[in-house]
Amino acid sequence: MKTLPHIRKQEILNTLRLRGSIDVQELARTFGVTYMTIHRDLQALEKEGLISRVYGGAVAAPEKEKAKSARKEAARPGYSPAGEEKRFIAKAAAAQVQDGDIIALDGSNCALQMCPLLHEKSITVVTNGLNIALQFADSDSVQVLLTGGLLRHRDMSLVSIRNPDLLEHINIGKCFFSATALSAQKGVMEQSYEESEAKRELLRRSEQLYLLADHTRLGGTAPYVDCACQQLYAVVTDRYAGSTAEMTACLRGVLKVGVRVIYGTL
Template identity: 35%
Template sequence: METNLPWFGNERQAHIYKLIDELGNIKVSDMSKRFNVTEETIRRDLERMEKEGLLTRVHGGAVPLKKSDTEIPVLKRQNKLVMEKEAIASKAATFIEDGDIIALDSSTTTLRMTKHIKAKDVTVITNSVAVTLELANQKDITVITIGGYLLQDSMSFVGISTQKVIEDYHVDKFFFSCTGFDVNRGISEVHEMQAQIKKKFIAISDKLFLLCDYSKYGIKSLVRIDDLPNIDYLITDHKMAVNDVRNIRNLGVNTILAD
């Protein structure tokens, strides 16, 4: 065990801590299968680790210890679940047609979409600095950057001025991610200002595409953005549990599992 890690009651808790740091969140059911112990054992581990100030428990799992309005820095997020995000981004890009006006949020998955749309003739509206820079030199793509207050962790613009600018636009398709999504809680976000930006984009968009890997399912975060049935497409990966996919499809959501 690494010497710079906190003290743990057992080796399993140390591994759980490292997984949370790597993935951004974990589910009790996944940890139960991984370590071949009961879900109740994992819940006791998480309860003890939360008391030690090592994580924050959420419904069905746990997330890293952080302030409720703090995002995981974009440079850290973009190195997690790379294959899953790439598959989702590639599939999402197939829904974009020449002439579309699309909006992209500041998620790392939509950032990955940019390399798949560079040959298209589209207009992109975004509050993401990274997306703006990635598409800046594409002659067939018109990029509209929504300015405002800069969040350094996510390198994105938020705030009242950003929201007001968004209200004046119309979008054909909005591609976005979130902190967590759940059949009952719906779509939720850890950062309140990011949540408000996404709500504004949702309000002006004809079609909504939620891009989320399997690890985000069952996570109920601070700010609720919308109900799952209100989105047109959920694009996720093949690691989503069959029963979870069935429950989402029963809500009437077009659910696509990216290769």
């Protein structure tokens, strides 16, 4: 399945931050699009000063160019840095957690930013993220259960859960997780099969599902389905002044099937 351009570009930037370089052929296979489509994406990102194209792919842009691009973007009306958006989402999500709760957190950036806000609560956290578990290493009030599995070095998460019995014997009240894309019709979707498989185990044992999705995830598509939209309890997202028609339609569709929408604020 093809992904929307804004989602592809964000994933390309995420990969560059982790690896430093990317290959056009690999990107075309990953996203299921033509080489020309990837070339257009890279052209647009280079024009914004975010990457530098090289033969067969691209590398991260020099820091001077990225700073110049960041200043230009910050001057745009309605602009909010991605990190800031995720912090707003994390704050709104953490407010849903009460003492005594058993919650699940995936290894996503949004879930990671929830951790400092939960550090003093008396809760149990079930997670497939080593990065998440380590955040509570010095907490006297948070009990952590790791699902076990194969370590995915890219984001320090555990996939292909090797201890399903752990989840069979625990009732998780609230699950907070992110995904590649959300569609009211197609559901919550993931780019990686392994990650989707690991998340489905957490979702299956959870009573209330909270999807942490910034505006770039709304209205997109990806190959693997985590769950149907109707299974969600709430979507926690940011307010974005430049929302596209697809983003707006996605949230309307979510509300139509009875899912709550919670907006992150300062």
